[in-house]
Amino acid sequence: MSEAVAEKNYLNDPKGWKSWVFTLDHKRIGILYLASITAAFFLGGVFAVLIRLELLNPGQDLMGPDTYNQIFTLHGAVMIFLFIIPSIPAALGNFFLPLLIGAKDVAFPRLNLASYYIYVFGSMFAVYSIFTGAVDTGWTFYTPYSTETQTSVIPMTLGAFILGFSSIFTGLNFIVTIHKMRIPGMTWYKLPLFVWALYATAIIQVVATPVLGITLLLLIFERVFSVGIFNPDMGGDPVLFQHFFWFYSHPAVYIMILPGMGIISELIATFSHKKIFGYKAIAFSSLGIAFISFLVWGHHMFVSGQSELAAMIFSFLTFLVGIPSGIKVFNWITTLYKGQIHFDTPMLYALSFLFLFTIGGLTGIFLGALATDVHLHDTYFVVAHFHYVMMGGTVMAFLGGLHYWWPKMFGKMYNHFWSVIAMILVFVGFNVTFFSQFILGSQGMPRRYYNYLDQFQPLHAFSTIGSWILGAGFIIMAIYLIHSLFKGRKASDNPWGGLTFEWATGSPPPHHNFKVTPKMTHGPYDYDKVLVEQTDY
Amino acid sequence: MKAKASDHSAHILPLRIYLGVGFALFILTGITVMISFVDLGGWNVTVALAVASIKAALVVLFFMHLLYDNKIYLTIFLTAIGFLAILIIFTMFDTMERGRLYPEKAKPIKPGAAIYEREDSLSSRSVDTTKTDH
Numbered sequence: 001m002s003e004a005v006a007e008k009n010y011l012n013d014p015k016g017w018k019s020w021v022f023t024l025d026h027k028r029i030g031i032l033y034l035a036s037i038t039a040a041f042f043l044g045g046v047f048a049v050l051i052r053l054e055l056l057n058p059g060q061d062l063m064g065p066d067t068y069n070q071i072f073t074l075h076g077a078v079m080i081f082l083f084i085i086p087s088i089p090a091a092l093g094n095f096f097l098p099l100l101i102g103a104k105d106v107a108f109p110r111l112n113l114a115s116y117y118i119y120v121f122g123s124m125f126a127v128y129s130i131f132t133g134a135v136d137t138g139w140t141f142y143t144p145y146s147t148e149t150q151t152s153v154i155p156m157t158l159g160a161f162i163l164g165f166s167s168i169f170t171g172l173n174f175i176v177t178i179h180k181m182r183i184p185g186m187t188w189y190k191l192p193l194f195v196w197a198l199y200a201t202a203i204i205q206v207v208a209t210p211v212l213g214i215t216l217l218l219l220i221f222e223r224v225f226s227v228g229i230f231n232p233d234m235g236g237d238p239v240l241f242q243h244f245f246w247f248y249s250h251p252a253v254y255i256m257i258l259p260g261m262g263i264i265s266e267l268i269a270t271f272s273h274k275k276i277f278g279y280k281a282i283a284f285s286s287l288g289i290a291f292i293s294f295l296v297w298g299h300h301m302f303v304s305g306q307s308e309l310a311a312m313i314f315s316f317l318t319f320l321v322g323i324p325s326g327i328k329v330f331n332w333i334t335t336l337y338k339g340q341i342h343f344d345t346p347m348l349y350a351l352s353f354l355f356l357f358t359i360g361g362l363t364g365i366f367l368g369a370l371a372t373d374v375h376l377h378d379t380y381f382v383v384a385h386f387h388y389v390m391m392g393g394t395v396m397a398f399l400g401g402l403h404y405w406w407p408k409m410f411g412k413m414y415n416h417f418w419s420v421i422a423m424i425l426v427f428v429g430f431n432v433t434f435f436s437q438f439i440l441g442s443q444g445m446p447r448r449y450y451n452y453l454d455q456f457q458p459l460h461a462f463s464t465i466g467s468w469i470l471g472a473g474f475i476i477m478a479i480y481l482i483h484s485l486f487k488g489r490k491a492s493d494n495p496w497g498g499l500t501f502e503w504a505t506g507s508p509p510p511h512h513n514f515k516v517t518p519k520m521t522h523g524p525y526d527y528d529k530v531l532v533e534q535t536d537y
Numbered sequence: 538m539k540a541k542a543s544d545h546s547a548h549i550l551p552l553r554i555y556l557g558v559g560f561a562l563f564i565l566t567g568i569t570v571m572i573s574f575v576d577l578g579g580w581n582v583t584v585a586l587a588v589a590s591i592k593a594a595l596v597v598l599f600f601m602h603l604l605y606d607n608k609i610y611l612t613i614f615l616t617a618i619g620f621l622a623i624l625i626i627f628t629m630f631d632t633m634e635r636g637r638l639y640p641e642k643a644k645p646i647k648p649g650a651a652i653y654e655r656e657d658s659l660s661s662r663s664v665d666t667t668k669t670d671h
């Protein structure tokens with residue numbers, strides 16, 4: 001009998017498929033996004049495994065050069081545009097931003113749903129391009145090749161163009177939500193740091209994404225109407241394309257990493273049971289990173305024929321990114337110091353983020369240095385660097401956030417033992433896959449080739465084995481997470497002992513988030529003032 | 538919420554301000570036309586752009602009421618302009634400064650392309666006649 005009168009929450013109230021398809025509830029939209037980006041991650045992951053499989057041995061074993069070019073392009077485009085950009089903001093951010101600020105929903109629920117369907121629509125274009133001769137330009141669509149290749153550049157760029165609108169809508173929605181929907185008493189300095197990070201992210205989404213849109217549109221124009229904008233053969237300037245492209249795509253790196261950093265701030269504070277160290281420094285370093293991110297795009301073009309003056313300016317400015325990033329890392333480490341650390345799965349991801357992101361960030365400094373970059377440009381060193389930032393940083397933070405908020409989202413706790421096993425496999429697999437690529441790159445192995453000299457074989461094989469370990473970790477994760485939905489033990493309202501508002505409501509939360517509107521009785525990290533216990537071990 | 542009501546009433550401006558701004562726009566248009574007959578070298582573009590910016594600012598501030606609205610709109614507008622300026626100026630650090638340290642020796646990929654036309658007309662006008670690529 002008690003089963004029948006199960007508590008009403010956003011998952012079972014209202015009922016019916018229409019209530020999901022036309023939902024305006026930010027939590028449901030977040031779940032829709034979560035399901036979609038997981039599918040995209042799986043697709044991109046399959047491409048990644050195929051790439052590594054081809055590179056297991058020199059020579060052609062699995063696919064020819066043309067197919068290989070298409071597969072690595074698809075891996076990049078799917079992972080960037082379909083997975084990582086919407087991953088944290090649109091899935092976890094959508095779900096938790098209103099909860100964190102004590103609101104009932106985002107400021108524009110309809111715009112929120114629209115952004116989801118625009119995402120689906122754009123993704124369909126991307127998938128369509130796969131079936132009509134998949135792009136082979138690399139995810140950067142560099143001209144002049146992208147104006148000349150016979151592969152389906154237009155559907156893919158159109159897809160990215162449409163996806164951009166989804167991203168802009170999410171950003172716009174979050175900015176207004178953060179300005180207008182906070183509960184009384186929640187001043188800017190009482191915002192959880194994840195909210196600050198989402199705010200900085202939203203600014204970049206709104207300001208930078210239109211430039212990508214217009215660039216891709218110009219590229220389509222050039223292809224369709226042979227207008228010479230980028231292609232020198234028609235009288236254009238190919239480096240101009242790179243300027244336009246990276247004006248968006250460098251800040252886009254911070255669309256990916258900033259929300260991840262926000263999650264890490266939450267995780268470190270909660271699992272250290274200690275007031276976060278340097279709240280304001282962490283908050284403002286998010287804005288600092290967002291601003292500097294607009295001034296450094298030329299570091300992608302050191303060997304593209306950009307002027308020496310521009311290269312020097314961009315190289316210098318690139319080093320500045322190290323300052324706010326360093327501020328964050330040191331503040332997190334100081335928060336850990338003398339904290340009451342609980343090594344639960346989310347925290348393990350947070351700690352691996354600290355380790356991997358630091359490697360990713362510091363190798364970015366190598367690449368920002370002009371002379372070093374000339375040697376390392378277009379080698380596997382670059383591939384390893386951005387995978388340490390994107391996967392070691394953002395994906396680890398995403399997984400940490402997912403495991404942190406999973407009991408809140410679904411009201412079920414996953415199996416701890418298997419979650420730790422999966423975490424270890426992901427961490428080890430990641431390092432095996434990508435640390436070897438730092439060495440490969442410094443030895444001169446160029447990126448984007450399906451073939452290589454025999455001398456690189458051992459490291460390539462090592463890297464491929466790493467991809468299998470990673471894959472095993474993710475498969476285990478999928479199994480225990482899905483298992484938890486059906487057989488998981490019921491999660492308490494506040495399993496980790498967090499102080500932010502999402503823990504003050506039910507797991508899963510009711511339709512309007514809170515039964516009673518929460519009151520601002522303490523700050524988000526006041527572990528020195530409030531006694532809160534971890535109820536789940 | 539009182540401030541909101543007064544915000545809206547402030548939208549109504551006396552007619553003479555509109556007429557004055559309109560008159561200023563005509564004057565500035567005249568300046569643009571006149572300056573185009575004077576050869577200032579590279580400064581022609583600068584002056585034309587400066588005049589155009591002043592005109593745009595007048596339209597936005599008075600006709601579109603940005604001056605009287607909540608200042609957040611002005612802030613957002615200026616921020617957007619600022620980022621656009623960054624995009625253009627930093628790109629010009631490249632496009633205007635190429636070949637300074639190491640002169641570009643590469644031949645044009647397609648010599649007849651439109652991008653080289655200006656250079657051609659410049660080099661044909663200059664005294665140096667050794668530069669006859671095609």
Ligand SMILES: [Cu+2]
Pocket residue numbers: 249250253296297299300
């Ligand atoms: Cu960059």
